[in-house]
Amino acid sequence: MAQITLIEAITQALAHEMANDASVVVLGEDVGVNGGVFRATAGLSEKFGTQRVLDTPLDETTIAGVAVGMAVQGMRPVAEAQFDGFVYPMVDHIVCHAARFRTRTRGRLSCPLVLRVPWGGGIRAPEHHSEANEAIFTNVPGLRVVMPSSPSRAYGMLLAAIRDPDPVIFFEPKRIYRQYKEEVPDDGEALPLDVCFVLRDGTDVTLVTWGAQVKETLEAADALAKEGVSAEVIDVATLKPLDFDTIHESVKKTGRCVIVHEAPRTAGFGAEVAARLAEHAMYDLVAPVERVTGYDTHIPLFRLEMKYLPSVERIVAAAKRTLAAS
Amino acid sequence: MSIAATFEIEYLQYLDADGKLVRSDLPEFARDAKQLVELYKTMLFVRVFDTKAVALQRTGKLGTYASCLGHEAAHVAIGSAMREDDVFAPMYREYGAQFVRGVKPREVLMYWGGDERGNDFSGPAHDFPWCVPIATQCLHAAGAALAFKIRKEPRVAVSVVGDGGSSKADFYGAINMAGAQTLPYVSVIVNNQWAISVPRTIQTGAKTLAQKGIAAGVECLQVDGNDLIAMRAAMDHAIKRARHGHGGMLIEAVTYRLSDHTTADDARRYRPDAEVKAAWEREPMKRLRTYLTAQNVWSDKHEEAWKAECEKIVDVEVNAYLETKTQPVEAIFDYVYAELPPDLTAQRAQALALEQRRG
Ligand SMILES: Cc1ncc(C[n+]2csc(CCOP(=O)(O)OP(=O)(O)O)c2C)c(N)n1
Ligand SMILES: [Mg+2]
Secondary structure (H helix, E strand, C coil), X not given: CCEECHHHHHHHHHHHHHHHCCCEEEEECCCCCCXXXXXXXXXXXXXXXXXXXXXXXXXXXXXXXXXXXXHHCCCEEEEECCCHHHXXXXXXXXXXXXXXXXXXXXXXXXXXXXXXEEECCCCCCCCCCCCCCHHHHHCCCCCEEECCCCHHHHHHHHHHHHHCCCCEEXXXXXXXXXXXXXXXXXXXXXXXXXXXXXXXXXXCEEEEECCCHHHHHHHHHHHHHHCCCCXXXXXXXXXXXXXXXXXXXXXXXXXXXXXXXXXXXXXXXXXXXXXXXXXXXXCCCCCCCEEEEECCCCCCCHHHHHHHCCCHHHHHXXXXXXXXCC | CCCCCXXXXXXXXXXXXXXXXXXXXXXXHHHCXXXXXXXXXXXXHHHHHHHHHHHHHHCCXXXXXXXXXXXXXXXXXXXXXXXXXXEEECCCCCHHHHHHCCCCHHHXXXXXXXXXXXXXXXXXXXXXXXXXXXXXXXXXXXXXXXXXXXXXXXXXEEEEEECCHHHCHHHHHHHHHXXXXXXXXXXXXXXXXXXXXXXXXXXXXXXXXXXXXXXXXXXXXXXXXXXXXHHHHHHHHHHHHHHCCCCCEEEEEECCCCCCCCCCCCHHHCCCHHHHHHHHHCCHHHXXXXXXXXXXXXXHHHHHHHHHHHHHHHHHHHHHHXXXXXXXXXXXXXXXXXXXXXXXXXXXXXXXXXXXXXX
């Protein structure tokens, strides 16, 4: 079986579900003949036609708004925001409408759309192409907010997102789009959208992360292992709704927790994880919770961006601080 | 039924693709061959710069770069028609307009080279920086125009947006505000036929992009964007009436993107070669050169000499860019607020300590 990258897994999931369900329609800028600026929709236009793989006029308000309308009328639109920095005009339709049709109409209407968002920094992109803005969405009731970090999770979680009866914001960590390949059978098997994944077992400290930072966090766990520290690594994967139990179980075992994310620190999603730990795991902890995050600044242009993104070095140092504290 | 209103869109061209004059009413500036030569020289400079910038990206010395190949006439006309105290709100490839306004080539390179200091350019300090979130600059220009109107300043705001960008709510809102408020705002759509891979026909069912201004109540004009004389004449007209309180105007400059969208794009994937080849026949440099040569104010010798001069100037700029040291890590923090809040001071100190430990 062919080995595929994360982005190829996304294409595979889209193709699978479009073949499976005639109501699935892909729309966005450059998703058609061009196959998406990252090639996520490569070949779909040829396979499914321009009615189901729609190049839209260049207006994010239009893309989000018509996706809402289609979804409410029984279609399964998968809309693409070309880059993280361009979702902001979409927020109106997502927050005021997609997220609350079910609530507003007491269940009469729903809005099963998926918004795919290539996410995050580290690819030497121009301005506004490197935003880690997941926390803008995790504060919105009615949304699911997910971010896969491997080819197989991308495939299974995108299938689940399309099949989910509620709106899903599907963040794609573009820095690891092509980081590595793995075998991803095109079996149509969805993954659950309410669990964290334990990627590595450990006993001394729990490292909690998501998205592209899974890479650095696993590397940090390797580095710690060389120094005799056993780190457990959790990929949150679905940020909202959060599977806190998996994180709690791990912290019960390790007593220490380091949260790693790329987004700015203040009110980043790590604050939610830390708050839950404060509420529920106070007596399991033997050291203060640490956060390794982006700074409370704009992500710099690329000459400085690697100094902004959490590094292996910073993660290892934070883990060691939790060990030194007890 | 009676007719409530009727509209038409005029198309302006002076120089056709072969460099022949198609109208006899040459505007004042174009009767002065010297002035035309100066504008042509700027266009040639832009092209030399653009070629060099693409080469820098290809050799790994520049990040993603948006070429302006084919847009020289439109851009230089826009920049040269404006006064220093007018406000320019560009998108991301209007180097021709910006060079005229004092922006240095090295600053363009810094911007695409991943250094924020490119945005702190040598052009007018009130000009807006490059604007990547499509069409948002249109509203900022309308806002600037509103400020001029409120303060009774005889200034004009000019924005540029693409054919793709003219689909965006921000574009419509800006031109509508200009119509509603009689703002000194000139909105230029540089219609280069493509928005990355999406052709103009997919953006709208409208026959012209210029007519989008009709519903807003501003004057509209479609111009041959490859004809420097027509572009400049249109800009002069629009800016003059705006400055004199007659309100906004929408200009559609019809041109062609001869390059890939950016260096990260490969247009061969979606665009027929024949179309590009045909567009080269209409490009802006050749027709103006032909015209100036026929007027006996330009020659191959002039061309060669000036090109060599441009290359020298560009080399100096490129070297200045390449020699620019990366900003220190503190620069990540120091411009977020007017004054650094204590909370951020702590983070800044951490980043500095980490940097020092790395050595
Ligand atoms: C709001 C927003 N959406 C998407 C993009 C990505 N993008 C960059 S340029 C571009 C096409 C712009 O086409 P057009 O407006 O015609 O201008 P051109 O680049 O052709 O000059 C797109 C979709 C963006 N920068 N901003
Ligand atoms: Mg265009």
